[in-house]
Structure formats: C-alpha cells, structure tokens
Amino acid sequence: xxxxxxxxxxxxxxxxxxxxxxxxxxxxxxxxxxxxxxxxxxxxxxxxxxxxxxxxxxxxxxxxxxxxxxxxxxxxxxxxxxxxxxxxxxxxxxxxxxxxxxxxxxxxxxxxxxxxxxxxxxxxxxxxxxxxxxxxxxxxxxxxxxxxxxxxxxxxxxxxxxxxxxxxxxxxxxxxxxxxxxxxxxxxxxxxxxxxxxxxxxxxxxxxxxxxxx
Numbered sequence: 001x002x003x004x005x006x007x008x009x010x011x012x013x014x015x016x017x018x019x020x021x022x023x024x025x026x027x028x029x030x031x032x033x034x035x036x037x038x039x040x041x042x043x044x045x046x047x048x049x050x051x052x053x054x055x056x057x058x059x060x061x062x063x064x065x066x067x068x069x070x071x072x073x074x075x076x077x078x079x080x081x082x083x084x085x086x087x088x089x090x091x092x093x094x095x096x097x098x099x100x101x102x103x104x105x106x107x108x109x110x111x112x113x114x115x116x117x118x119x120x121x122x123x124x125x126x127x128x129x130x131x132x133x134x135x136x137x138x139x140x141x142x143x144x145x146x147x148x149x150x151x152x153x154x155x156x157x158x159x160x161x162x163x164x165x166x167x168x169x170x171x172x173x174x175x176x177x178x179x180x181x182x183x184x185x186x187x188x189x190x191x192x193x194x195x196x197x198x199x200x201x202x203x204x205x206x207x208x209x210x211x212x213x214x
Contacts, residue, residue, distance in 0.1 A: 001060065002026050003100035004141030005091050008040065008149035010083070010108060012170030013181065013196045015156050016066040019087065020149035021094035021103075023061040024141050031058045032140040039137035040150035052151045055144045062145075063094045064152050069193045076195040084109045085118065092122035102129040106136035106146070164188050172198045 007019045024032065035054050036047075043051070056062060067090060075081040081089075087108055095103050109115035116132040136142040160167055164184060168176030185192060185202050192199050 001098075001100040001102075002029070002141055003095060003098055003103040004136075004139060004143070004145040005094055005103060006040075006106040006137065006142050006146035006149055007087060007108065008146065008153040009156075009170070010087075012177075013172050013193050013198055014069075014167050014170035014177065014191055015160055016068050016153065017072060017083075017087070018064060018066050018149045018153040018156070019090045019094065020064045020145045020152065021062060021091075021098055022055065022059045022141055022145040022148060023098045023100055024059045024144075028058065028060075029140050032144050037140050037143045037147060039135075039143055040146040041137075043147070045154060048147050048151050048154070051147050055147055059141075059144065061098055062148060063097050064148060065090045065094065066152070066156065069191060072193050073195045084115065088115060088118045089122060092119050095119070095128060096122075096124050099125055100128060102131065104131045104133070104136055104139050104142050106142055107132045107134055160191055164191065167191075172196070 001023055003021055003023045005019065005021045007017060009015060009017045032055070035051060035058060037051060037055060040048055067086065072083070072086065075086040076083060091105060105119070107115050112132050116130050120130060137146050157170055165180065166176060167180040168174040170177055172178065181198060182202065185199060
C-alpha cells in the first residue's frame with residue numbers, strides 16, 4: 001500500500017491550509033495515470049473538480065486535514081513549531097491513520113533529511129518507508145493527493161466568498177484579495193492568518209492612526 005501526501009494553500013492569508021493523503025494499492029497506480037492525475041497546479045479548476053470524485057473511487061482510502069488560520073497562527077506564535085513542523089505533525093497524523101507500507105511526501109522544507117527525520121519520530125509504525133522529495137507530484141499518487149487538497153481548499157474559499165464577499169484566491173499578490181483584506185481585516189478576523197506580515201501591517205497602521213488622533 002502506497003500513500004501520497006501533498007498540501008494546498010500554504011501561502012495565502014485567507015482560509016485554511018489543506019493537507020491530503022491518498023492511499024492506493026501499488027497495482028492500481030496505472031488507473032490514476034489513465035485518469036490523468038497530475039500536479040493540481042497544471043490542471044484547470046474544472047478538470048480538478050472532474051477528477052476529485054474519480055480519484056476517490058480509484059484509491060483505497062483518503063484523509064484530508066484542514067488547518068484553520070487560528071491553528072496556523074498559534075503554531076507560528078509558539079516556541080516549538082513553525083509552518084513546516086505543523087505540516088509535519090499533520091502529515092504524520094495522516095500516515096498513522098492510513099498506515100501504508102510506503103509514504104511519498106511532497107516536502108515544504110528545503111532540508112529533506114531533517115523533515116523526513118522529524119516525521120519519522122512522530123510515526124507509530126517505524127517500519128513505514130518514507131520518501132520525502134521536492135516536486136513529488138511526479139508520482140501519480142502524490143498528484144492525486146494534490147488534487148484532493150487543492151479542490152478542498154478551493155471549495156473552502158467558495159464558502160468564504162458566499163459568507164463574506166469576494167475575497168479573491170486569498171493570496172496577497174491578488175488585487176481583489178488586497179482590497180478585501182483592507183475592508184475586512186477588522187470585521188472578520190477569524191478568516192485571516194494574523195501572523196502574515198500584510199495583516200500585521202494593517203493592524204499596526206490602524207494603531208498608528210489612533211495614536212495620531214490624540
């Protein structure tokens with residue numbers, strides 16, 4: 001049994017970071033290739049949506065974890081965690097839950113060995129083979145996981161849009177997102193990652209204005 005793990009939404013200021021694990025019998029990997037499972041970033045939103053259910057039917061099991069802004073902020077404000085280690089803990093949770101023979105992980109960390117060792121220490125079953133690489137979406141099962149993560153993240157953003165208004169994709173480089181942040185950072189703080197520099201600058205600017213009123 002082979003497990004692929006990937007994430008979506010690591011960089012945005014709005015919404016969750018999503019980590020997905022997809023478990024498959026090695027003999028069924030050609031099914032994923034036949035479906036056209038590839039890195040989610042190379043597919044259109046429509047194609048990702050089409051593949052989402054097909055992938056779930058083609059694999060043995062899957063597990064998706066949504067890490068909300070509050071948990072991300074708590075990790076980044078702590079002394080023991082950063083975003084990479086938080087992701088490693090969730091990755092280990094997926095591996096422990098699905099218990100594969102081999103897990104292939106797309107690493108967010110530039111230090112592959114350190115990331116691999118950190119995850120290994122969190123595993124219940126120490127016999128699981130870990131493959132930790134950059135751009136691991138070249139493996140069909142990791143590509144499948146990337147699609148599960150990306151579609152889940154996109155759906156979460158659509159929920160936010162319906163509830164709060166058009167926030168764009170949630171990246172600070174996007175003009176729609178920039179406008180939304182300025183208009184809503186005080187009204188709806190729960191959907192923002194407050195440890196992001198863009199949010200901190202807005203809060204700091206607000207405090208400066210208040211000091212200038214005296």
